[in-house]
Amino acid sequence: MADVLISVQNLVRVYGRRSREVKALDIQRLDLARGDFVAVTGPSGCGKTTFLNLLGALDRPSRGSIFFEGRDLAGLGEAGLCRYRREKAGFIFQAYCLIPSLTALQNVLAPVYPRGNGRRMRERARELLRRLGLAGVEKHRPGELSGGEQQRVAIARALLLDPELILADEPTGNLDSATGAGIISLLKDLNDAGKTVLVASHDQRVADACGRVLRLEDGRLV
Numbered sequence: 660m661a662d663v664l665i666s667v668q669n670l671v672r673v674y675g676r677r678s679r680e681v682k683a684l685d686i687q688r689l690d691l692a693r694g695d696f697v698a699v700t701g702p703s704g705c706g707k708t709t710f711l712n713l714l715g716a717l718d719r720p721s722r723g724s725i726f727f728e729g730r731d732l733a734g735l736g737e738a739g740l741c742r743y744r745r746e747k748a749g750f751i752f753q754a755y756c757l758i759p760s761l762t763a764l765q766n767v768l769a770p771v772y773p774r775g776n777g778r779r780m781r782e783r784a785r786e787l788l789r790r791l792g793l794a795g796v797e798k799h800r801p802g803e804l805s806g807g808e809q810q811r812v813a814i815a816r817a818l819l820l821d822p823e824l825i826l827a828d829e830p831t832g833n834l835d836s837a838t839g840a841g842i843i844s845l846l847k848d849l850n851d852a853g854k855t856v857l858v859a860s861h862d863q864r865v866a867d868a869c870g871r872v873l874r875l876e877d878g879r880l881v
């Protein structure tokens with residue numbers, strides 16, 4: 660059995676309450692191995708974002724558990740969850756979610772704000788920008804970058820603290836197909852370098868690039 664990074668048990672997320680409840684996710688059992696490259700697919704509203712948000716601890720389950728390296732996220736407490744979000748799970752959003760008033764370099768350093776001025780971290784942020792082909796735009800603000808460049812800045816930010824897990828929610832949704840293909844190949848490179856990567860997408864090419872495809876329908880794995 661491969662090394663299990665994440666184990667999901669009876670995971671349920673219900674939104675709203677009482678008469679207006681929506682059961683957005685209901686996964687009985689799922690293991691993800693360290694080093695997996697997984698596509699999470701399915702039609703709009705099937706629960707992809709709900710699932711990634713739970714894995715990234717951006718949201719809490721209504722019922723059930725997520726174990727990361729054998730530890731239940733529910734047992735981590737607020738400070739532990741903060742550390743998990745910052746150091747263990749790098750999140751990449753469809754809408755990039757960069758801070759408009761900060762430069763590309765400052766955005767990459769956001770996870771260590773306000774301690775981001777240390778020389779070591781700045782060097783690492785610069786190196787990541789270089790590796791992602793953004794050396795020339797360190798001082799640009801998001802409004803002065805193309806969509807593909809903004810997404811690469813967001814990837815650099817997600818990588819700053821070298822997380823084990825990369826969660827990407829429709830990372831190519833706002834990009835043209837060539838730029839999107841570049842982002843997918845970057846995620847593939849990260850996976851080749853040992854990261855566990857989950858990508859939510861309804862783009863078939865994303866699913867084709869991944870080693871494993873999970874399909875959700877009405878919140879359930881099919």
Ligand SMILES: Nc1ncnc2c1ncn2[C@@H]1O[C@H](COP(=O)(O)OP(=O)(O)OP(=O)(O)O)[C@@H](O)[C@H]1O
Nearest residue numbers: 674675681683701702703704705706707708709710
């Ligand atoms: N905050 C919320 N309150 C109530 N219902 C919600 C909330 N967020 C999502 N939902 C509902 O939960 C279900 C799953 O939504 P989710 O955003 O996870 O789908 P998705 O697969 O990511 O869709 P898309 O492909 O359009 O991004 C949908 O029926 C949606 O309407």
Ligand SMILES: [Mg+2]
Nearest residue numbers: 707708709828
């Ligand atoms: Mg979504």
